[in-house]
Amino acid sequence: MAEARIDNQTFKCLICLQECNIPRQLPCFHTFCTGCLDTYINSEYVTEDNRTYFPCPVCESPCYPQNKDAPVSSWAGSFLRNQLFASSTYKETESGQTFCHGCLADDEENIASFWCKTCSEALCQPCRVAHRRSKLLSTHKVIAIDEVSKTDIRMPVSIDNTCPRHTGKTIEVYCHDHNALCCVLCVTLSHRRCTNVSSLEDTTKMFSLDVIECELGKMKDESKTIVEEDENKLTTLEDDYQKMTRNVAMMIKKAKDKLDDLHKRFQTGLDVTYRRHRESLHERLRTNRIFQANIENTNQLMRVVKEKSPDVGTFIVTEQSKTQLLSHVRRLQQRTGDKHNTFELKMIYDDVLEKVINVMTTVGRLEVSSSLSSSSQDSLTSIRQIIDTLQATSSVTSFSESTSSSDMVSDVGHVAVPSSSVAPRIDVWTGSLSLVKSVHKGAIGGSMTPWLTGGVFIEGEGLLTTDYKNRKLLLFDDSYEYIRHYGVANRPIDITRGFQPNELLITQIDRSVIRCTFRDGVLTTVDSISSYPNQWGIDTLGDKILIGTESSVEILTSDFKQVSSIPKRGYNIYVPASPKGLFYHRDKDVIVCRSHDGKEVFRHMCKGIKELRGIVVDQDGNVYVCGMKSGDIHLISHDGSKDRILLPRMFGIARPYAILHHPTRQEIIVTSCRENVAFKVYKFCDQ
Template sequence: MNHYNNDLRKDCERKDKQAIGMAEAHVDNRSFKCLICLQECNTPRQLSCFHTFCTGCLDTYINSEYVTEDNRTYFPCPVCESPCYPHDKDDPVSTWAGSFPRNQLFASSMFKETESGQTFCNGCLTDDEENVASFWCKACSEALCQPCRVAHRRSKLLSTHKVIAIDEVSKTDIRMPVFVDNTCPRHTGKTIEVYCHDHNALCCVLCVALLHRRCTNVKSIGDTAQMFSLDVIECELGKMTDESKTIVEEDENKLTTLESDYEKMTSNVAMIIEKAKDKLDDLQKRFQTGLDVTYRRHQDSLHKRLRTNRIFQANIENTNQLMRIVKDKNPDVETFIVTEQSKTQLLRHVRRLQQMTGDKHNTFELKMRYDDVLEKVINMMTTVGRLEVSSSLSSSSHDSLTSIRQIIDTLQTTSSVTSFSESTSSSDMLRDVGHVTVPSSSIAPRIDVWTGSLSLVKSVNKGSIGGSKTPRLTGGVFIEGEGLLATDYKNKKLLLFDDSYEYIGHYDMDNSPIDITRGFEPNELIMTQIDSSLIRYTFRDGCITTTDSISSAQQCWGIDTLGDNMLTGTDYSVEISTSDFKQVASIPKRGYNTFVAASPNGLFYHSDEDVIVCRSRDGKEVHRIMCKGIKELRGITLDQDGNVYVCGMESGDIHLISHDGSKGRILLSRISGITRPYAILHHPTRQEIIVTSWQENVVFEVYKFCDQ
């Protein structure tokens, strides 16, 4: 490892010398960007995950996005979604943003002055007040107004400081007071004094006692800082900056290309339509609507991806700028602390970046297949052509993201300090601290549904869908590349929503649809209807086509597939059939409106009045469980781990049951905008739950899991 570090440092030194001119050119550009607005950070507030935002941006984010009716006392970081808690959970939500500490490193490099060039008092700015400074404390490196100068002189600790008129200080000195927060983020009032080399962790004495007692490579922060080398970090951050720029530039180019394709296609279609305008005006409008929807969907996708990568680029630039400031103006200890903090927040950011953009395409090529006999059969045509979109993630963006992940891994596995000969165990350093046993922990890739909570992320109202009657969604299925296709029982429609649950359009049905599921072939769907029929469809390129249907002797409600079999719930039984609708078994049950859900492990679940029954593939009962307090059990769904989610229409709650029935919990005792939940769906890849209403103003709500 030491040989690797030395080689890496030499390589970085060579690159640093080549780029020294560029570094000097930007040394005076000391502004930091807010990771929400991507503008210069105004009154910067730092969250516990080390990400920094404008106070105003953070306040708007908290109030508009995460003020919910369930009285949560935290909110997720806008960038990495780490849970963030205000200083006092009982404070009004409007004060949460201001309760987080100012990022003094950001604030000190972005000094504020009046229009005439006078400097504002640093102490007053801490309380978001702008008062002109008249004095400068050399020891504190702070500008002071007259009242703050008096308070400064009266302080026993500060009275000996050398204070001069601010006119005697150069603007360069005023711009560069640097403050490093060395307080422990876990333990109030404790400072960072120790570094654990086993976990690459900054610790206070309590951290060592509680979390690192069995670690063997623990050093004081001063000793570690003396061996600290910034060369490797600067080199890797430089590489990461280049890769992030590549991704952003690629997204910008692809967005321009997509817009160009859109403009060209719009123009070309208009030219063809013009030849038979009187007869094709209606077709042109229909085509243009479809093109606009497709274009905006992929444009929005690229905008979201571009913003995510811009935020990451801004974070990297902030970190680079931070390194330059700290390196030039601070002793080794503060430099080391800032470096380790930056590494921590970068790791969280990259993980979030990979989750949000790693599999998101950024290349969308719009093509048009024109009908070559358009002019010959103009009176017979029902469409101008078929709009096709081929999407992919460009190789350069994929390579850059992979490279960034590798750089982060290098930063985590490569020590930023030189080797040391003497190892100190935490037990040696804390002989006088009582023994505390704390289990080791690791960062889980997904939220534990048994300890996490549900957070409302979206409500869809009937006004956004339209129609003469309030929708009643009784089922739905997720279709890859399209979104959510839901059954609107009341209006005899199938409603299509994109991956962000925005309404796209609808498909008219002959009868009221009840439930829908994936079929046995690609692009195949099977649906139950109120007329006791089972309909088989194909859904391809936004078009739905009936391929088969059969009438049932009983009214069918819920439907799902398990292997080669089809499961349907009727008023009095659960029917098991083959893929061609031939009955295999009929299982009697109690209650009405039966819904079913199948698990990949060969089990399926159904309701029996207000009891959930688990059965094997052949219909044999495995176990049954009663959800405490649930009334009129309706919807039922499963997540990727086989856990069962059900909702009570009359009790208005959501319950969670383990796949083996050994445990259960009430996830939501009350749903935000829905009083009578009917259907429940689980997103196939995200930890999100969709709950529909029994014909209310809120058609459905989307919840996602988060830490308590």
């Protein structure tokens, strides 16, 4: 089967990275081959889960088929065919005959014999009959397809202007406050408080494609740089592997029979190390290739739409493309931002290799130094800056992020959490800690390792934690069983109770604090307040708000007006308040206690602690802290007069990060810094 292409370019499937065959577009605007999507869905779907959705292969947005009760094998075909992708090519048989465009839209391949000049469509005999019998189409000029130039035969371009949130509604309005494409129901239900809303026609008059095309061109170049460097680094790693294999083989060859076993052990270790880093680099390269393909698709899409579509259609496609690019870049940063692409294999030979064969136990020591190249870092930074530019240029966020707070609700039914009972009090200075539960990342779901940096207990609901890594809030019941998650726009850091019933305050990495409510399993954002750069922990003390930044502790009023700023040293800090009207923070590896007005009460340094991170206070004012590098948990009295090591080490958590305390039970929760064990729960018991 031959295919004609525009400028010899085709759109690529973001799974197989080949030409997209029968393209299907998901609600997040990413497009895949129907066959690739079907294979992915069947491999992703787990019957025991009884799920009615699957995550997008690229951005992991939940995607629901049109009929949730339909067999899983039919889900891929239920999504709309991306006619814009299909419009760049036409299919013909090996003998040069053209397929009917109407039949291709239904995934059928029938030879076309006619061409409608009015519709610019190729028609087979049955479609020609249906075309002639239609009152609206009967006057169209239809000729034999042999009379048409091959360059004029293209699938008709159609812009999907349907609202992804409201069935049967079309996109008619643009909200400039949220950069959102909206239907009438979107405006009524989710943007009723917005003041800057206009029709698509009015917005299109102010729209310019030049800046978008320029920025997309830059992004394409940067993505190409990343992919080319990854390919070069993979080649270098392969060369290093081959070279080292030959060198080691030569050394082994010089040693006699006794070295055979040592050679085998070394080669096994080398192969394992090589495969691990090769797989890591392959995965990084594939991710960047997918992103490169997505950029190429978007650039190609802009050319197709610019030539064939009216202004409104061009605007819609452009905004949709920017949305999926934003989600893709975020995903790209999560998957490749901290993954190295430079691995240097070095062989440190044993000094006695050629001298004392009989006493040798190893051929040498394999060392791997890895790093992320500066050029890749620069390119990824440039891509992020380009996305920011696009977002500032009349851009649109994803629908899940651009809608109002009333839309930020989990689709899973609320599960009530029973109130906790009060257990007999244990003296924390004489009692010991016993492991209650260890929660593995697999029990939470998702492909990314969670990083729980904060949490708050909510009566009748359970434990609500911030998953910094995955931009989620995770809800656990009173037995620490995972219930559901709530997606948020930016990376959430720490969370605390607000001043009103059911009110929560959440710090985010983008210098904002979310004020929201949580009631009956529903999370609703009230507003977002601009806060401080490099902020981390948050808590309330009386009528004041405490925010810990990289260089200070900020004391604010309830409406976020600064009262005072206290300098400190160290990196990210938490600022827990105590029932005794005190609050605590780190100053490097020293715990500082202050009164409500910021005056220093005492300083205390726990012996042996390194890289102090999490801090929490119990009902009696005792302070619990964890050392991320030392891997231990310490207890400090409320007045700083004594301390003890509660946990010198934890099995499964090498780098503890945040620490929480149950409000009624003598239980502490210790989270990890991106490890397989998300968190562990310990309770106090008698010695």
